[in-house]
Amino acid sequence: MVNLFMTDPSPKSSSSLIMPGDVTSTCWSCGTMRAEHFCSACGKVQPPVPVDYFAFFGFPRKLNVDVALLEREFYQLSRKLHPDLYSRAEKREQEWSLEQSSQLNDAYRTLKDPIRRTEYLLRLEGVELEEQSKTATDQARATGQVKKQVVPPDLLEEVFDLNMQLEELRMQKKMGEDDPALIEEIGRQKLELEEKHEALLGELKREWAEWDRAVDSGSEAERLKIRDKMVDILNRRNYLRNLVRDVNEVLESGT
Numbered sequence: 001m002v003n004l005f006m007t008d009p010s011p012k013s014s015s016s017l018i019m020p021g022d023v024t025s026t027c028w029s030c031g032t033m034r035a036e037h038f039c040s041a042c043g044k045v046q047p048p049v050p051v052d053y054f055a056f057f058g059f060p061r062k063l064n065v066d067v068a069l070l071e072r073e074f075y076q077l078s079r080k081l082h083p084d085l086y087s088r089a090e091k092r093e094q095e096w097s098l099e100q101s102s103q104l105n106d107a108y109r110t111l112k113d114p115i116r117r118t119e120y121l122l123r124l125e126g127v128e129l130e131e132q133s134k135t136a137t138d139q140a141r142a143t144g145q146v147k148k149q150v151v152p153p154d155l156l157e158e159v160f161d162l163n164m165q166l167e168e169l170r171m172q173k174k175m176g177e178d179d180p181a182l183i184e185e186i187g188r189q190k191l192e193l194e195e196k197h198e199a200l201l202g203e204l205k206r207e208w209a210e211w212d213r214a215v216d217s218g219s220e221a222e223r224l225k226i227r228d229k230m231v232d233i234l235n236r237r238n239y240l241r242n243l244v245r246d247v248n249e250v251l252e253s254g255t
């Protein structure tokens with residue numbers, strides 16, 4: 001099932017991503033070997049180097065991120081990179097402080113959020129999550145066509161029943177009728193779906209620990225297995241979210 005949700009898994013498909021590169025080179029100003037964001041000798045801001053968001057903070061590509069540490073690093077770097085500090089610096093140093101600040105903000109926002117962090121890592125690992133093709137989703141919604149989405153097998157029965165009931169409610173609403181029992185039943189199912197959606201975050205976090213262990217042990221086969229599990233969890237989660245959104249649309253329509 002996992003493969004249905006993935007497009008070309010080759011590294012080329014993530015060419016828009018900043019990929020890890022050589023993070024250390026020579027300082028443009030004093031010529032010594034520099035550290036990542038500033039020169040360790042003269043302290044000048046360095047031109048941004050294309051690195052992934054984990055590397056930007058000097059973190060390994062692991063999913064259990066120490067959020068307190070991430071925050072500390074973020075605030076410290078924000079202060080040190082603040083463009084106001086460079087108003088009298090050379091033009092290029094001003095620009096680099098701006099570029100580095102914006103990279104810093106993107107990296108922080110992405111790593112702070114558990115879902116965005118996981119999705120980002122999966123993209124680094126060559127996975128293109130279906131839900132991330134936002135254009136396809138928007139197009140489908142604009143044209144009223146149902147976007148091809150595979151129902152997770154464990155939800156098949158429930159989704160079938162729910163869709164029947166939603167259809168019934170749509171018809172009733174069209175005819176200006178209202179069946180409180182049906183609305184209540186749909187509301188009850190919606191609550192269940194929301195609970196399942198919530199529980200999947202816990203399931204995902206359990207995979208984080210497995211992933212981090214596999215990174216340490218260096219087992220490629222193990223990593224691929226966990227990667228696919230996480231893709232599956234995220235897809236189920238997105239599916240549930242879309243379903244709840246559809247239910248809300250029907251419940252709220254014509255009222």
Ligand SMILES: [Zn+2]
Pocket residue numbers: 027028029030031032034039040041042043044
């Ligand atoms: Zn220097």
